[in-house]
Amino acid sequence: MTFNPLEERGIPLDRQLRDWRELDVTPIDPDHADPYTRCRIITMNGIEIEAIMFNRHLARHCPDLEDRQQLAETRFIEAQQQKAVNWLLPGLASVLETTLAYEQVATDLTAWVARMEPDPYLKQAYQFGLLEDFDHLYRYANLFEMIEHRKAEKIVDALTEVMPGRPTKMHQRHPIDNVREPYDRNTAAPISKLHALTIMSAEQQTMNFYMNVGPMYMEPIARQLYQEIGLIEEEHVTHYESLVDPGETWWEQLVNHEYNECYLYYSFMETESDPKVKAIWELHLNMELEHLRIAAEMMRRHDGRDPQEILAPRLPAPVTFEQNKGYIREVLATQIDYTTLGTGYVQEAHERFQRWQAQIHGDQEPASERVIDENRAKSGREYRLESEGAHPMYSLRPH
Ligand SMILES: [Fe+2]
Numbered sequence: 266m267t268f269n270p271l272e273e274r275g276i277p278l279d280r281q282l283r284d285w286r287e288l289d290v291t292p293i294d295p296d297h298a299d300p301y302t303r304c305r306i307i308t309m310n311g312i313e314i315e316a317i318m319f320n321r322h323l324a325r326h327c328p329d330l331e332d333r334q335q336l337a338e339t340r341f342i343e344a345q346q347q348k349a350v351n352w353l354l355p356g357l358a359s360v361l362e363t364t365l366a367y368e369q370v371a372t373d374l375t376a377w378v379a380r381m382e383p384d385p386y387l388k389q390a391y392q393f394g395l396l397e398d399f400d401h402l403y404r405y406a407n408l409f410e411m412i413e414h415r416k417a418e419k420i421v422d423a424l425t426e427v428m429p430g431r432p433t434k435m436h437q438r439h440p441i442d443n444v445r446e447p448y449d450r451n452t453a454a455p456i457s458k459l460h461a462l463t464i465m466s467a468e469q470q471t472m473n474f475y476m477n478v479g480p481m482y483m484e485p486i487a488r489q490l491y492q493e494i495g496l497i498e499e500e501h502v503t504h505y506e507s508l509v510d511p512g513e514t515w516w517e518q519l520v521n522h523e524y525n526e527c528y529l530y531y532s533f534m535e536t537e538s539d540p541k542v543k544a545i546w547e548l549h550l551n552m553e554l555e556h557l558r559i560a561a562e563m564m565r566r567h568d569g570r571d572p573q574e575i576l577a578p579r580l581p582a583p584v585t586f587e588q589n590k591g592y593i594r595e596v597l598a599t600q601i602d603y604t605t606l607g608t609g610y611v612q613e614a615h616e617r618f619q620r621w622q623a624q625i626h627g628d629q630e631p632a633s634e635r636v637i638d639e640n641r642a643k644s645g646r647e648y649r650l651e652s653e654g655a656h657p658m659y660s661l662r663p664h
């Protein structure tokens with residue numbers, strides 16, 4: 266692949282504004298769409314929300330009026346992109362259906378990134394988080410069957426298995442143990458920087474989503490499960506955002522954000538099965554090329570450095586939504602009992618972990634455990650989708 270976003274021409278910023286008719290996108294078909302199309306939409310929504318919020322925080326630090334004006338102009342276009350992307354989701358889906366899709370994204374996107382990541386420390390961070398979002402999918406799938414009387418295979422479509430990962434109740438850790446070591450901005454591979462931004466943005470959007478939709482159910486078990494998992498997504502954002510080198514300048518970070526938007530739109534344009542959605546990825550790619558040019562210009566002006574020094578000379582291989590069943594089973598079989606201690610990983614329940622667990626759980630089983638028991642009592646068995654055979658861990662087979 267020879268696509269270099271720094272050398273491609275995009276759409277001039279003053280021609281990127283869309284009127285209401287153009288923003289009124291046709292949503293995907295809730296029953297017949299490719300589940301991975303929905304995953305791409307959810308991913309790009311998270312990326313655009315991060316683009317908007319990052320731009321905002323940068324602007325709040327800019328004393329120069331012209332910089333703030335330039336950022337405001339680009340930010341409005343990012344906001345229109347977010348509307349176009351997220352409004353591709355069909356209005357019919359319940360909060361829980363969308364939740365299952367969010368956890369499917371967290372599972373298959375993180376698995377893909379873990380497989381492709383060249384740096385062993387970063388790879389470990391993705392493998393660690395993977396087993397937790399994979400378990401969230403299983404807990405929500407049981408809630409879905411229990412309160413909506415529907416099965417998660419309608420949503421994940423057998424592309425992703427549904428079975429226990431690292432049990433959700435074990436995800437509660439002292440916040441100190443959620444902070445990782447960052448990559449080094451001078452030596453990290455360009456793909457590593459992109460991976461970190463992508464997963465950070467996706468997890469951040471999941472965290473925001475649960476913050477807002479968690480209290481929308483009336484059933485106490487649902488309300489409690491969203492609180493519990495919502496707080497784990499807070500941990501996950503800490504885990505992933507701490508991988509990004511805080512020594513990058515604001516302008517360098519802006520360039521990385523725009524470059525990553527180019528990379529993901531390009532990736533999804535290359536792999537999209539729905540032609541109408543593909544046209545949006547292509548349009549947005551052409552907008553992002555111009556955002557990148559503007560950001561690069563700002564970085565040169567403020568930092569006196571050329572962005573070419575920090576970026577890949579061409580785009581890496583496209584980010585792909587595909588089945589990761591075998592890979593996930595391998596990680597399950599080897600890393601299920603990991604927890605974190607400081608910036609590293611251990612296999613034993615250390616003192617700080619146990620103290621935190623005792624404080625947060627108190628004297629009752631958390632909702633993530635009760636939802637399985639209650640669904641078993643109601644449906645006669647718990648919900649699983651094990652297309653590749655029995656669970657790789659004997660202890661996590663149904664009893
Ligand atoms: Fe964007």
Ligand SMILES: [Fe+2]
Pocket residue numbers: 368371397398401471494498
């Ligand atoms: Fe999750």
Ligand SMILES: [Fe+2]
Pocket residue numbers: 371398468471497498501
């Ligand atoms: Fe997560």
Ligand SMILES: [Fe+2]
Pocket residue numbers: 316343523526553556
């Ligand atoms: Fe952008």
